[in-house]
Amino acid sequence: MDKKEPNHINQTNGFNRRHVIIGAILAGASAIAYTRQPEVEMPVMGAKIFHELVPRKFGDWTPLSQGDVVLPPPDALRDRLYDNLVTRVYEKPGTPPVMLLLAYNNEQDGVLQVHRPEICYPVGGFQLSETRKIGIAVAGRSIPANIFTAKSPRRTEQVIYFTRLGDAFPRSWSEQRISVMRANLAGDIPDGMMMRVSVLGIDQQEAMTILTEFTREFIEASPHQLQKLLVG
Structure with missing residues (x-):
């Protein structure tokens, strides 16, 4: 033993x-x-501060009432999806009014992401044309963007928008998810911004000229802090 x-x-x-x-x-x-673990890159921005950054007047453009701007569809995550949401309508002599929507969230983690217009317009009863890829010239660079036509029984709307997630400008839902995953793997949780502009009652080619010029003027007239949120 x-x-x-x-x-x-x-x-x-x-x-x-x-x-x-x-x-x-x-x-x-x-x-x-x-x-x-991924870390949030940008702090939360107060709604009042964000609203004050948005130009009330720039160039020959002046604000109107909000009008009939199509908002993203409400859901249980609406308050978390959008830290900041601004809608305005601008007019300029001899030009149809332009509707603007800015949606910003400081945290895009793969679960909470900004709605893309191709989702919210059909929910509002619109039928969409094929989405085309375009570039918007701003400050010597080309911002990747999309354009499509949205039709309902009561109106036809030409829409241009772009989204920025961190350093990326994804043009589709799949690109958006990939951008978030890449940032997460690099240890970051990127912020997300969408700028959407639209106009009623004209064809797409005429609308593209008006909306791309409006977008360029708006961004270049914005304070530096908003410019960084829009185009990085």
């Missing part, structure tokens, strides 16, 4: 050592995972 006891002690010690080693490995893995 005395000869077997050391073997039993050695087995027990070996068993304990294995547990200590496994525990250390798991603790190290947990520490690494914790340190690599």
Whole structure:
């Protein structure tokens, strides 16, 4: 019996050592995972501050009442999806009024993401044309954007919009999700901004000229803080 006891002690010690080693490995893995958790890049911006950043007048454009701007569909996450949501209508002599929507959230984590217009317009009863890719020239660069026509029984609306997520300008829902995942893998939770402009009663080609020029003037007339939110 005395000869077997050391073997039993050695087995027990070996068993304990294995547990200590496994525990250390798991603790190290947990520490690494914790340190690599994505972090929010941008702080939350107060609604009042955001509204004050949006130009009331720029160039020959002056604001009207909000009008019939199509808002994103309400849902249970609406308040979390949009830290900031601004809708305005601007007019300019000799030009149809332009409807503007800005939607901003400081945290795009793959679950909470800005609605794309291709989702909210059909919910509002519109039929959409094929979405076309365009570029908007702003301050010596081309911003990737989309244009489509939305039709309902009572109106036809030409729509241009772009979204910025961190450093990316995704043009589709799949690109948007990929942009968020890439940022998360790099350790960041990007912010998200959508700028949407639209006009009623004209064809798409004429609308594209008006809306791209409006967008350029609006961004260039915006204060630096809003410019960064719009185009990075």
